[in-house]
Amino acid sequence: MIIDRVDIIRVKNPFVHPFETSFVRFVERDALIVKIYSEGLVGYGECKAFFAPLYSPEDNGTCHHIIKNIILPVILHKDIEGPEEFMEKVSFIRGNNLAKAAVENALWELKVQREGKSLKTLIGGVYNEVKVGVSIGIQPKTSDLLKRIEKYLAEGYHRTKIKIKPSKDIEVVREVRKHFPDITLTIDANSSYTLDDIELFKAMDEFNLAYIEQPLAENDIIDHSVLQKQIKTPICLDESIESLEDARRAIEMGSCKIINIKSSRCGGIHESIKIHDLCMKHNIPVWCGGMTELGIGRVQNISMASLPNFTLAHDIAASNRYFDEDITIPTVNITKNCTLIVPDEKNGVNYMIDEKAIEKMMVSHDVYK
Incomplete structure (x- = not known):
């Protein structure tokens, strides 16, 4: 063309x-x-x-x-x-x-x-709908965070992720677990810690977290390997994985047990499919991360998440989770089961700009x- x-x-x-x-x-x-x-x-x-x-x-x-x-x-x-x-x-x-x-x-x-085929069909997607998790930013007060979590649980989100940073970490997680002992809970550090904090992450094991996302610096695949061997909680790599080669190294070194695939961070959908396939070969589950996208990126994320090894809840969410208005018709909305329907030529789901x-x-x- x-x-x-x-x-x-x-x-x-x-x-x-x-x-x-x-x-x-x-x-x-x-x-x-x-x-x-x-x-x-x-x-x-x-x-x-x-x-x-x-x-x-x-x-x-x-x-x-x-x-x-x-x-x-x-x-x-x-x-x-x-x-x-x-x-x-x-x-x-x-x-x-x-x-x-x-x-x-x-x-x-x-x-x-x-x-004349959907993106799902072109890339080999298998799911008709995908589960949605919620990612909650750092709140001024823990009480504010608890209210947000309660609100999103009432809406049916399948996984709750909270952001942490030094000085707003273990006490916040402890309080969340106290109030919500049985929810699927994860934490995201966005690379804000080092191996000097290894005792902190050992202490996190008591909270039954589904995973800890990107605790160390984005270029610290070696240090993540050290940390993963010291803790029971699975590490999920995000910023560290920018290519198929990054994923290969991380898997071989035991730096993680889960990978968050953001197609844009990896250079696009084509490279992301390769990462997905490698992870599936090595029994490393993946999920689709979000970057507070507008509707164009959000819809493409839904399609990518239809690939078979995307087995965990995703950070895609409905448009109104972030915006009063968006740039697709219709805007992206979750179902009553807190899932997103994957656009497909067979089910007639389609989005216009x-x-x-x-x-x-x-x-x-x-x-x-």
């Missing part, structure tokens, strides 16, 4: 509630949308970087630069067969996975339209043709 034109649109969408992790407090989703025109079709991809290099070395500014100045010369007015060929053509780019994934995701959408919503949220619009 010939790539005729590429638009990069920056939008801002305020959160219903501020979302705080160990490294930042977000009040809005500041995102880039990549819109690719090809032979009468239009595909959308969402860049999941943030306004600053907080979660990864990339941010919206670096991604815009990489897409405009490095990727576009490779694809604009060129014949690109699909996402797989695109990833081969940009393999010379070191890192910058979020930028590459934004374009790759749009190419998947074009492939969906060209072939709400161009008016994008225009309303738009900060800038750059056109390249």
